[in-house]
Amino acid sequence: MKVLNMEFDPSEVYRPETDVGKGKAVEEYRNFKEGPLMDRVYNTYLLMHTNQTVEFVQKKNEEYGGCRRLQMSIMEALDLLDHVVDESDPDVDFPNSFHAFQTAEGIRKAHPDKDWFHLVGLLHDMGKVLALAGEPQWAVVGDTFPVGCKVQPSVVLRESTFHANPDMKNPSYNTEFGLYQPHCGLANVLMSWGHDEYMYRVMKHNRFALPPEAFYMIRFHSFYPWHTGGDYMHLCNEEDLRMLPWVKEFNKFDLYTKCEDLPNPEELKPYYQSLIDKYCPGQLWW
Incomplete structure (x- = not known):
């Protein structure tokens, strides 16, 4: 696979300060x-x-790692996101299905030659179907962080929200490395449970025909304390550092395409169905 050219930021034209009429800085x-x-x-x-x-x-x-609970297609899962509004997101108050298309279309315009990357945009939050399976939103949405080690400074609302967490009273979980070894790799770290890890498991179980970068972006796109905050580098190995530019590139579209100008899913579905047929067709186990 070709290395992504990071010298030019193609998503600059979709950042809100240059996207006339769509508002937020x-x-x-x-x-x-x-x-x-x-x-x-x-x-x-x-x-x-x-x-x-x-x-x-x-x-x-x-509980969810075996992916044997039910079968459905990607489009069926996407339709379920019509009923999910992310309660951790300060930027949007509309169903996650629209956000999926916004992200995918932003990537498609900036990277027209990487159809697998377009599909990542559509898939990235699909694990939020957990919120319709009886899971509370705090176990589905929001920024992720490693458990079993010291909470780092850039974790959102760190100062006011961890006081009642029982792990905070366990000395072995509150050192810099906690349960882990230096540079053990993020794949060997227990991340807070949510839609990232769940969708990664679904993709792996069903053997999606996507490149490793796609699996990695899905698994760690909500790990803002790392890819944006710069924390937890002491747990990263060479593979994590190689993948970091891809996660950062994806994050531009995940974040800056959010706006109240909603896409028309029915117009876009035929194109994305063609990608689903190529990379992850049929009824999948969830």
């Missing part, structure tokens, strides 16, 4: 201090940071 995205949705966002993170423990993550990995 860059600094207004991911505002966790104030805004009309902040009460909902704060409560979601408070529950997440209280309940996401080593024991909880291990339980969920075991």
